[in-house]
Amino acid sequence: MTDYVFDDLGETTAGKPTVDHERIAAAVREILVAVGEDPDRDGLIETPARVARAYEEFFAGLHHDPAEILSVTFDISHEEMVLVRDIDLYSMCEHHLVPFHGVAHVGYIPAKNGKVTGLSKLARLVEVYARRPQVQERLTSQIADALMTYLEPQGAIVVVEAEHLCMTMRGVRKPGASTITSAVRGQLREPASRAEAMSLILRG
Ligand SMILES: Nc1nc2c(ncn2[C@@H]2O[C@H](COP(=O)(O)OP(=O)(O)OP(=O)(O)O)[C@@H](O)[C@H]2O)c(=O)[nH]1
Numbered sequence: 001m002t003d004y005v006f007d008d009l010g011e012t013t014a015g016k017p018t019v020d021h022e023r024i025a026a027a028v029r030e031i032l033v034a035v036g037e038d039p040d041r042d043g044l045i046e047t048p049a050r051v052a053r054a055y056e057e058f059f060a061g062l063h064h065d066p067a068e069i070l071s072v073t074f075d076i077s078h079e080e081m082v083l084v085r086d087i088d089l090y091s092m093c094e095h096h097l098v099p100f101h102g103v104a105h106v107g108y109i110p111a112k113n114g115k116v117t118g119l120s121k122l123a124r125l126v127e128v129y130a131r132r133p134q135v136q137e138r139l140t141s142q143i144a145d146a147l148m149t150y151l152e153p154q155g156a157i158v159v160v161e162a163e164h165l166c167m168t169m170r171g172v173r174k175p176g177a178s179t180i181t182s183a184v185r186g187q188l189r190e191p192a193s194r195a196e197a198m199s200l201i202l203r204g
């Protein structure tokens with residue numbers, strides 16, 4: 001048992017695992033038996049415990065509060081768009097529990113004399129929602145809705161581009177297919193603002 005659990009969101013929770021390691025390990029052992037493997041052979045003996053540790057990272061977002069992340073605000077007067085592009089993300093498709101990965105682009109227009117958060121907090125927000133069992137559409141809208149709720153900006157835009165391994169290594173098997181989802185809120189829904197934001201986000 002580890003003393004410190006690194007949840008990959010930049011926090012350390014001393015001695016407080018966020019998942020039930022023993023239960024995950026028992027389930028993984030069962031899966032190995034069910035697929036016809038010997039869970040007691042040398043290479044697999046530690047695997048259930050390793051998977052439990054990996055799952056703790058994959059699902060760390062379930063135990064983080066977006067309100068806390070976006071509570072760090074600065075007194076900066078800026079009423080134009082703030083956009084962080086190409087935020088790497090890894091998530092787990094909730095249908096098959098295999099990864100989907102890609103990038104998120106997150107932008108908002110702060111309220112007049114309103115809240116501006118730290119740029120890294122936008123990336124942390126992506127992590128909080130990505131590190132859960134997810135579908136891409138919900139991931140995209142949850143990020144946009146959190147921005148609207150906690151920063152109360154004039155508008156917000158989130159675009160996620162991702163490749164789903166459930167479409168690549170199984171099922172329809174279409175490697176390279178990417179899915180683009182967007183969520184646009186507030187003033188950024190106006191066609192001109194939306195078009196400008198999209199052109200910044202999608203430029204090559
Ligand atoms: N909308 C949406 N669908 C997703 C996402 N991730 C995976 N899926 C889809 O979820 C669907 C699940 O479909 P089912 O027919 O229940 O499952 P399945 O038989 O494994 O489907 P196939 O992948 O077509 O073999 C599939 O079409 C997946 O491509 C996502 O983030 N958003």
Ligand SMILES: [Zn+2]
Pocket residue numbers: 093094095096097098164166167
């Ligand atoms: Zn899937």
